[in-house]
Amino acid sequence: MAKVSIGLRGWRFEESEVFTEDGEFKPLDEMPEEPRDRLVRLTYLVEQPCDACYLVHGEAAVEQCRQAAIVYGEPGDELLLCGTHEADFLYWYREAGGKAYRGEPTFRDRFHEWFAGGGRAPDGYGGLDHVETDPENMPDPPDPEEIHRRLNDNFEGRRIDMREGWDDEDGDEEIDLDGVDLGTDYPSR
Numbered sequence: 001m002a003k004v005s006i007g008l009r010g011w012r013f014e015e016s017e018v019f020t021e022d023g024e025f026k027p028l029d030e031m032p033e034e035p036r037d038r039l040v041r042l043t044y045l046v047e048q049p050c051d052a053c054y055l056v057h058g059e060a061a062v063e064q065c066r067q068a069a070i071v072y073g074e075p076g077d078e079l080l081l082c083g084t085h086e087a088d089f090l091y092w093y094r095e096a097g098g099k100a101y102r103g104e105p106t107f108r109d110r111f112h113e114w115f116a117g118g119g120r121a122p123d124g125y126g127g128l129d130h131v132e133t134d135p136e137n138m139p140d141p142p143d144p145e146e147i148h149r150r151l152n153d154n155f156e157g158r159r160i161d162m163r164e165g166w167d168d169e170d171g172d173e174e175i176d177l178d179g180v181d182l183g184t185d186y187p188s189r
């Protein structure tokens, strides 16, 4: 049983739930519901900018934002970060009270507030202690276009538009995730 990240670091997937033995994505209807929903959500997230970059540059200069490399938090309430801003996030989480909001719906907003208010990690703040998973056994994560193509190929006649699919049900993004182990990632300390 191996856990792998796909597309973005952060969320972990049980390899056998989403990949065939050949390292290809399974058809979506053969995946358990929870990882499938996160995987589909991921195909939208991989093309989004880093939240912190976005707070700095805004929609008017969105092209100056770096693309997200890491996803923290729960589906529908994710925090997306580039490699540079992950240090700020980790500092907030560990040293500036962020950990108290772990798993809460306000998790992302609290970080945004802190960052928008000028919160930053001190220069040289490190602590990027990512655990290297066994690279030999990991399927190559496909790029976003490839994920889109495969998912849509596998879901004949039902093209996936994550932006709509996620929002449409009740008109807001609140999702009841109480008590659900989503396998989502938070810093380990």
Ligand SMILES: [Zn+2]
Binding pocket: 050, 051, 052, 053, 054, 066, 081, 082, 083, 084, 085
């Ligand atoms: Zn950034």
